[in-house]
Amino acid sequence: MGRRQGIMMPVWRDLERVLQSTSAPDSDVSAELHTSTRTAASDWGIRSSNTSERWLEARPQLVENMLKATIIRAEFCQMCKTERAVIRCADCMSLSHLCCGCDQKHHHVYSLHNRSSLTNNCRIPLPPTVMVTNEGRHDTCARILPMELPQHICDCSNSVSVIVGRPVVFVNINGRYDLNLPELRCRGCCASWTPQLADLQQSGYWPATIQFCTVHDTDIFQRFREMKLVAPGSSRLSFIRMLEVQTKQHGRTGKVCSDTFYKAFMEWVISSIMQNTEVCIVFVNYVS
Numbered sequence: 129m130g131r132r133q134g135i136m137m138p139v140w141r142d143l144e145r146v147l148q149s150t151s152a153p154d155s156d157v158s159a160e161l162h163t164s165t166r167t168a169a170s171d172w173g174i175r176s177s178n179t180s181e182r183w184l185e186a187r188p189q190l191v192e193n194m195l196k197a198t199i200i201r202a203e204f205c206q207m208c209k210t211e212r213a214v215i216r217c218a219d220c221m222s223l224s225h226l227c228c229g230c231d232q233k234h235h236h237v238y239s240l241h242n243r244s245s246l247t248n249n250c251r252i253p254l255p256p257t258v259m260v261t262n263e264g265r266h267d268t269c270a271r272i273l274p275m276e277l278p279q280h281i282c283d284c285s286n287s288v289s290v291i292v293g294r295p296v297v298f299v300n301i302n303g304r305y306d307l308n309l310p311e312l313r314c315r316g317c318c319a320s321w322t323p324q325l326a327d328l329q330q331s332g333y334w335p336a337t338i339q340f341c342t343v344h345d346t347d348i349f350q351r352f353r354e355m356k357l358v359a360p361g362s363s364r365l366s367f368i369r370m371l372e373v374q375t376k377q378h379g380r381t382g383k384v385c386s387d388t389f390y391k392a393f394m395e396w397v398i399s400s401i402m403q404n405t406e407v408c409i410v411f412v413n414y415v416s
């Protein structure tokens with residue numbers, strides 16, 4: 129054993145020397161890199177300065193891209209690919225440029241999308257109730273509030289059509305929309321269907337009054353509640369002003385009534401609490 133150790137020691141020393149000689153520069157570089165990385169990683173000031181420099185470098189490109197995005201180019205409709213595009217939709221990314229006919233067909237269903245007119249070399253935000261003709265003229269039309277519809281209203285097949293119902297004001301996080309409720313009518317037996325309170329709630333909406341002349345998207349109540357929880361000092365009027373700015377920015381008109389909004393919100397909160405209590409009672413009865 130002692131003889132074996134005696135033979136191994138010089139070999140081990142040589143190996144150690146070779147390793148030290150080859151690894152020394154890399155170790156230095158590694159240590160240097162590690163030190164600089166650690167400095168940047170641990171120093172908020174350096175990180176902040178690096179980030180600011182990168183933003184500063186990118187700024188000219190960002191401004192140029194913004195300018196390019198505002199230029200209206202003559203483009204073909206992305207749906208039919210033959211007609212000239214007269215509409216740009218901010219919510220249809222793959223079908224953003226549409227001709228008059230395709231816009232009518234497509235946004236007849238997606239009535240909450242924010243569209244702009246591309247005629248006369250300027251971009252004008254349009255309410256859902258305005259369509260653009262191929263000659264560049266603006267015409268008005270009725271648009272239906274998107275909601276869940278019953279699959280059957282009678283026993284006839286393929287003869288039920290969706291028609292424009294009574295006017296309704298709809299408010300969501302993008303502001304106010306003046307739309308119409310949908311109605312179903314059968315051409316075969318004259319059966320009809322009009323939405324009731326339960327149908328609106330099923331679609332995720334909440335009435336502003338029991339007659340539901342105004343309807344709120346419940347998502348807006350959730351956002352308002354979250355805002356009040358994280359920033360209790362923020363005012364209801366500021367929230368309503370934000371909704372009105374959104375309405376105007378997207379070419380729509382009309383006010384959002386603050387008192388009606390708050391009354392509907394409080395009813396939604398009370399109903400949500402009662403619903404949770406009911407769920408708890410059912411659960412307790414089930415497990416006991």
Ligand SMILES: [Zn+2]
Nearest residue numbers: 205208227230
């Ligand atoms: Zn088209």
Ligand SMILES: [Zn+2]
Nearest residue numbers: 217219220241
């Ligand atoms: Zn769209």
Ligand SMILES: [Zn+2]
Nearest residue numbers: 282284314317
């Ligand atoms: Zn029928």
